[in-house]
Amino acid sequence: MYSSELIKGTLKTIILKLLSENEKMYGYELTQKVKDMTGGKIQLTEGALYPTLHALENQGILTTEVVNVGNRLRKYYAITPSGRKIASEKVNEFTDFIATMITLLDLKPNLG
Amino acid sequence: MYSSELIKGTLKTIILKLLSENEKMYGYELTQKVKDMTGGKIQLTEGALYPTLHALENQGILTTEVVNVGNRLRKYYAITPSGRKIASEKVNEFTDFIATMITLLDLKPNLG
């Protein structure tokens, strides 16, 4: 796990990117996907995730669909066209940011 | 300029790395150095910078030396040995974080 401060500011970008690649995902699924893909290095907390998902829905960036699975409800989120545009912008901005930070900190990133 | 949320959490790393490379720098100098090195893409704000410098000093990570230049005072900050170790750890963590994010977001960073 990284010191929490590093991860700050990347939550929206992560959510939007994953929802750009998968037509629908639910909250818990997002937490597991991120945990798996990062070897546990990034773990989304519910207290941060759910309010952010709600906010993105209120802004029209995501839409929801509640599904009953067994006896439990599962709330699927899907990205809207405008959300897809925002996702792309956010990813581009983050890519640029990384390049800038590599220069500024004189990093030698080990790219697999 | 990046959306502010992205830069969050990187301030300490930036300060400590620059002070690892330069034996002493003052606050305003740090703002200008970062602005120059990033082509204006990252601009440290005084409201964030000064409280952070004070905190790092209180933690024994930085030491200060006030110098009179003309009629104005300039407060130079220098990194301590323990601070140098923390700087190195922070830079390593950030490098690892970048690698993780590149994987997670499937980025193709354009490395000069």
Add this chain to the structure above:
DNA sequence: TTAATATACATAATTTTCTTATGTATTTAT
């Protein structure tokens, strides 16, 4: 020459964003 900009520090109020804690409830594994 005077007005604006740059240099140089500092702090307070507010906002944003996250963590931590708490709550409910079902399902699966031990």
Add this chain to the structure above:
DNA sequence: ATAAATACATAAGAAAATTATGTATATTAA
């Protein structure tokens, strides 16, 4: 049966930034 995992949600508090404000000197441009 009990614990852990699945699945949602929200509220209180902390952390870290932004924005605004304040003081003061030095330099540049009108």
